[in-house]
Amino acid sequence: MDKEGKEKRGRGSGEPRHPMPEQDPRARTGNFDEVALGYREEDAVAEASRCLQCRKKPCVAGCPVEIDIPTFIASIEKGDFLGAAAKLKEKNNLPAICGRVCPQETQCEAECTLGKKGEPVAIGRLERFAADFEAAQGNVPVPPVLPPTGKRVAVIGSGPAGLTCAGDLARMGHQVTIFEALNAPGGVLTYGIPEFRLPKSIVEREVEYIRSLGVEILLDQVIGCTTTLQELLDSGYHAAFIGIGAGLPMFMDIPGENSPAPTS
Numbered sequence: 001m002d003k004e005g006k007e008k009r010g011r012g013s014g015e016p017r018h019p020m021p022e023q024d025p026r027a028r029t030g031n032f033d034e035v036a037l038g039y040r041e042e043d044a045v046a047e048a049s050r051c052l053q054c055r056k057k058p059c060v061a062g063c064p065v066e067i068d069i070p071t072f073i074a075s076i077e078k079g080d081f082l083g084a085a086a087k088l089k090e091k092n093n094l095p096a097i098c099g100r101v102c103p104q105e106t107q108c109e110a111e112c113t114l115g116k117k118g119e120p121v122a123i124g125r126l127e128r129f130a131a132d133f134e135a136a137q138g139n140v141p142v143p144p145v146l147p148p149t150g151k152r153v154a155v156i157g158s159g160p161a162g163l164t165c166a167g168d169l170a171r172m173g174h175q176v177t178i179f180e181a182l183n184a185p186g187g188v189l190t191y192g193i194p195e196f197r198l199p200k201s202i203v204e205r206e207v208e209y210i211r212s213l214g215v216e217i218l219l220d221q222v223i224g225c226t227t228t229l230q231e232l233l234d235s236g237y238h239a240a241f242i243g244i245g246a247g248l249p250m251f252m253d254i255p256g257e258n259s260p261a262p263t264s
């Protein structure tokens with residue numbers, strides 16, 4: 001494609017985002033496998049080439065963990081897919097999970113300049129692509145971990161909050177142990193979000209990455225029952241992070257709270 005053609009059909013042209021390949025609906029009816037199949041390399045490069053590389057980076061302001069979105073997208077456009085994955089992991093310990101289930105449409109993509117007149121850059125799909133590409137190479141590099149601080153931290157709960165906190169603290173050089181009540185890590189990622197949307201193998205892969213940073217994960221540990229928080233702190237932990245989710249509903253105990261929703 002000549003330069004002029006690229007300008008017309010690519011960057012800033014109002015071209016819609018590149019669709020993500022999906023399972024054929026007839027095949028989907030017979031399995032619980034992931035529906036979205038992820039970008040191929042050519043899809044990812046084409047989608048990345050839509051990014052305007054805005055100087056003010058509004059998309060970054062929409063990202064809760066402040067990923068340098070234009071830079072990771074520029075790496076994909078250049079074909080440096082591992083560079084893109086490394087850039088993502090500077091800020092996000094769980095990119096393959098977030099690339100699949102983060103509500104990008106109300107976060108980074110909601111702020112994307114292209115979204116003002118057309119469709120925003122498919123930032124989530126590109127994040128997923130880079131993370132999956134790196135994993136497919138079979139040798140996920142462990143980023144630099146700062147020298148040991150001598151501080152021990154107990155992280156209670158291994159959902160996305162606990163895993164993220166543990167990964168960040170480990171990279172700062174702290175010694176981190178996650179205490180998880182259930183017999184598998186991941187929280188709602190493991191037992192709530194269905195396989196066709198977030199495969200368990202992806203969660204297991206990113207939990208392994210957290211372990212590779214030096215985080216220990218102890219299962220079947222109901223803090224408050226098997227051990228109390230105070231006992232943990234008395235046993236040498238310098239701090240604790242409580243990330244136990246919202247597993248139980250709170251009822252107001254008022255008349256009618258169990259009534260069926262009104263139909264119009």
Ligand SMILES: Cc1cc2nc3c(=O)[nH]c(=O)nc-3n(C[C@H](O)[C@H](O)[C@H](O)COP(=O)(O)OP(=O)(O)OC[C@H]3O[C@@H](n4cnc5c(N)ncnc54)[C@H](O)[C@@H]3O)c2cc1C
Nearest residue numbers: 101157158159160161162180181187188192222223244245
């Ligand atoms: C069906 C479903 C689908 C969802 N889909 C999406 C989606 O597509 N996108 C999205 O962004 N969000 C989605 N969410 C919301 C998302 O899953 C939650 O916001 C997220 O999991 C919260 O993370 P967390 O780490 O705070 O808690 P959780 O994921 O709930 O993890 C808490 C962990 O703490 C453990 N724990 C609890 N008590 C103790 C204790 N006393 N001692 C030790 N461990 C303990 C639990 O066993 C659990 O593993 C969905 C939620 C549900 C229920």
Ligand code: SF4
Nearest residue numbers: 051052054059112113
């Ligand atoms: S706002 Fe959109 S177009 Fe601009 S740098 Fe971010 S992703 Fe690219």
